[in-house]
Amino acid sequence: MALMALGSYWLVRNTPTFGPPPTPAAATHEPDYFMRRFAVRNFDAAGRLKSEIFGSEARHYPDTDTLEIDNPRVRAFNERGELTVATARRGLTTGDGSQVQLFGNAVVTREASRDAQGRLQPQMRISGEHLHAFLDTDRLTSEQPVVLQRGEDRFTADRLNYQHGDRVLQLDGRVRGLIAPAGSREPAS
Template identity: 30%
Template sequence: MIKKWSSAVLPLSIMLVLVALSAWLRYATELPDATRDGRNRHDPDAILNDVRGHRLDAAGVLLYRIEALEVRHYPDDETSEFTQPRLAFVSPAKPTVTIRADEGRATEKAKKVDLRGKVEIRRAASGRQAALLAETPELTVLTDEKRAFTSSKVLITQGPSWLQGVGMRVDHALQTYVLESDVRGEIESPFARKKKPKT
């Protein structure tokens, strides 16, 4: 009797393993299509070249213009990657501010844009103010708020004046550029008298 019982256990255990495998295979093949349709991979669903666009606020006022050599959109996290992006903040009462970079990455609706590479902020000349150039290796732009910041090294030049430091906060609406640490430079006073050349 003992031998017959033990010999029956082996086929029964094999049958249980086969049932478990069959159940697992059925579950695996009946997974929702959403897990296998590629949306969970970080692959672009659109690639655009020579892109030019603009964004308006709720009142229809232009917030900024944007251009890029190439834009890749990723549906899994609704981000976009830019090659040679260019942002321009335009105001009728203030000088235009243009930001260029080698590369950029934007969140959904481009409310936040992370720029990297050779980042340049150029503020056009106006009145008695000379054009301003700020250079840094990376910059985060909050487009709707018209603000930007970086924790990297920055060099700002305006006419013969220059400043350099680490970390910067920019407010395009107020036209302010605040360096955070290790600041040094030379600023020429607009009231300084120019020396007459010797004759």
């Protein structure tokens, strides 16, 4: 009987206890992976290239599901196949790639194209120290001074909100513009 009691005592002491599950550690703003000299491409449902992001180095932060990119270069195509190219010293993109923030010498260039009526739409270039691109909605904003060049026309402003699909550009703050004479512009063909 004593042997049975001693065996039971040993079994109880060495049996693991079932307590509450361990609480997961809070996510910290530490990168969980790095990439060097990389390219990330997104495709639409039909398999067409929608956007691609190149960079010299990137760090992924799991707590915010963001990717911080050094020397980013972004190429994005809208549904009509129009190309937009963006560059900066540093970029920050959301996990799903729908938003890209560009910091330091940020430049976004919409290449020249033709509209639905076949009229030439000149190249448009927007530059500043911070630009925020919403790739899904084809929108670009900035709360810092910007320079906009559309063909030979040039504008500066303190803030910008541009919706490409609607072709609506809103410049706020101190806005200055230089519109080239019609004779110096490329003829619409």
